[in-house]
Amino acid sequence: MSEPILSIRGLTKTYKGGTRALDGVDLSINRGEIFALLGPNGAGKTTLIGAVCGLVRPTSGTMTAFGHDLSRDWRRARARIGLVPQELATDMFETVWRAVAYSQGLFGKPYDPARLGEILKSLSLWDKKDAQIRALSGGMKRRVLIAKALAHDPELLFLDEPTAGVDVELRKDMWQQIAALKERGVTIILTTHYIEEAEEMADRVGIIQGGRILMVDEKRAMMERLGTTEAVIDLAAPLAALPPEIAAFPVELADGGTRLIYRGGNGEGGGRADVAQLAQALTRAGVAFTSLDIHDSSLEDIFVGLLGGKEAA
Ligand SMILES: Nc1ncnc2c1ncn2[C@@H]1O[C@H](COP(=O)(O)OP(=O)(O)O)[C@@H](O)[C@H]1O
Ligand SMILES: [Mg+2]
Incomplete structure (x- = not known):
């Protein structure tokens, strides 16, 4: 250097x-x-x-x-x-x-x-x-x-x-x-x-x-380091509980079991690779989904998170 x-x-x-x-x-x-x-x-x-x-x-x-x-x-x-x-x-x-x-x-x-x-x-x-x-x-x-x-x-x-x-x-x-x-x-x-x-x-x-x-x-x-990936997965049919195949992923059920929300992906590879794995795990578990939207946090999200609303710039 x-x-x-x-x-x-x-x-x-x-x-x-x-x-x-x-x-x-x-x-x-x-x-x-x-x-x-x-x-x-x-x-x-x-x-x-x-x-x-x-x-x-x-x-x-x-x-x-x-x-x-x-x-x-x-x-x-x-x-x-x-x-x-x-x-x-x-x-x-x-x-x-x-x-x-x-x-x-x-x-x-x-x-x-x-x-x-x-x-x-x-x-x-x-x-x-x-x-x-x-x-x-x-x-x-x-x-x-x-x-x-x-x-x-x-x-x-x-x-x-x-x-x-x-x-x-x-x-x-x-x-x-x-x-x-x-x-x-x-x-x-x-x-x-x-x-x-x-x-x-x-x-x-x-x-x-x-x-x-x-x-x-x-x-x-x-x-x-600070960014996160959020994925919203719309399911073809509602689930009563998370199937064990996806228990290890940072996901939760939302909207009466019709949606899975993924939030994670800090560190290496980011969350996108993780979401791809999740999609495969869902398929293996026989859970069909109709759409999958991925959103990575931007520097803007990071900035807002860091400043914690201390000051409106
Ligand atoms: N000449 C000055 N005299 C007194 N206070 C100043 C002067 N210039 C800037 N400040 C104050 O110093 C702080 C930093 O200002 P500044 O460096 O202009 O910030 P920024 O460029 O990030 O908007 C602010 O509180 C501002 O009011
Ligand atoms: Mg200035």
Whole structure:
């Protein structure tokens, strides 16, 4: 395992006024991955990004990026980090080209029109390079933010709620752009409060709430570890009791014996293989069924279960 590209230990942030936005965050990000930081509004996502990008001064903790201690060697590390902020805070009267060129210079890169051209083309912004940002559609404006963040060729890119408040089509477009960046070797940390986004994009997911990371795992492993499979089997004729052939399965009879409900499948193989075995056992026991519906729990179910309805996000 190579050294993490970013390593955060014991990070806390208490704002003036006493809000503890981060409460002992430990996090390691691997080179080349897409990491989704998933949490409700106010969880501390933007504060965490701000701390790494030098916009928020941490109260305590250490951060290492590319092997450099961020508190000592901030400038060198920051030059390799890009940030697509949550808010569209950019000069609306500036042209696309000038705005992106300005960002290129911000972290000490020499003006490189060829590279700027490549970036704008890759984001389908080339035609708009001389347009004022205010004249662009919402989707194009977001692409300008990405172009600005990419102008100094960062190896680590933060996207803070890249699709908050955008329509479904634009969201899919943004996902494609992010996937393309990963293809080019950029390590990506995105924050989101959309479970669907984490599920779609991420290699690993960290769940944050109240300034604490509740869990971090590979997306698949998280779903396998916490996920369950539910199967509803409609029987051809009602049963008075469970036949002994299926007693070992996590099933119960419902709806006056006309239905079997299966709930299980944590761990290896998931529940689907288990449900297939159950179907065979039913057949062996001579129990006919008319339909079988399987539903795997999504990251959304997991999230709701973890937060336990503590807070409606
Ligand atoms: N500049 C600030 N001053 C005081 N409190 C803040 C400031 N920024 C954020 N907070 C508070 O810190 C907590 C975390 O906020 P934030 O990091 O923006 O969460 P998220 O991005 O997950 O929605 C919230 O309670 C928020 O109100
Ligand atoms: Mg935020």
